[in-house]
Amino acid sequence: MLLRVFCPGRLLLLLPLLLLPLLLLLPARSVMAQNAGDTTSVACPPPRVPRLCVELDARQAVDPAAGPLTFRWDMGDGTRLTGPTVAHCYAERRRYTVRLDVVDEASGEVRPAEKLLDVDFTQQIVVNFRAADTVRVGQPVAFDALDSQLPACENMVVIWDFRDGATSTGPRAEHRFRRPGTYAVRMALRANGPGACPDSHCVSRTVVVLP
Structure with a gap:
């Protein structure tokens, strides 16, 4: 079925009705720019680096009638903690297995591996890069987004x-600023896949360039 659109003084336009919803749903210009991986027309917040920390609580998994218990945690990175609740931050972004041993204080019985918990930091989205905060005009500046x-x-x-008219690609880049000033350097990640992958994950850091 066709929709007739009459425009005085202009040609008759014929648009299929099925196309109208698609036209109405076209994204705004800023969204289209972001989907294209553009770093010039979208807002880029500071880097997003999730903390490598966990808080664990074994109190809900204990039978109140069990009597006094001691909780021994092996956090999977060589750290050992004691108590019904523990908090720990890791040094590396990887996968860990946390082991909980429970000791019956009355009998001394040890129940090894009462709980095994999978702590996986490798599935976190990390959008971050490193660079010097202050440099001189003409000095080579290294930019690193490897993490x-x-x-x-x-x-x-x-x-x-680099906000001075220059751009580059790759996990590492080097740039020389030709004029002094303050530059909010932007880095964007583009990828293919489900969910948020088609969007541009953009962050920025300020680099001060001295004469």
């Missing part, structure tokens, strides 16, 4: 916008 990751995505590309 950034989009775990559920494929074919990730790193896009740099």
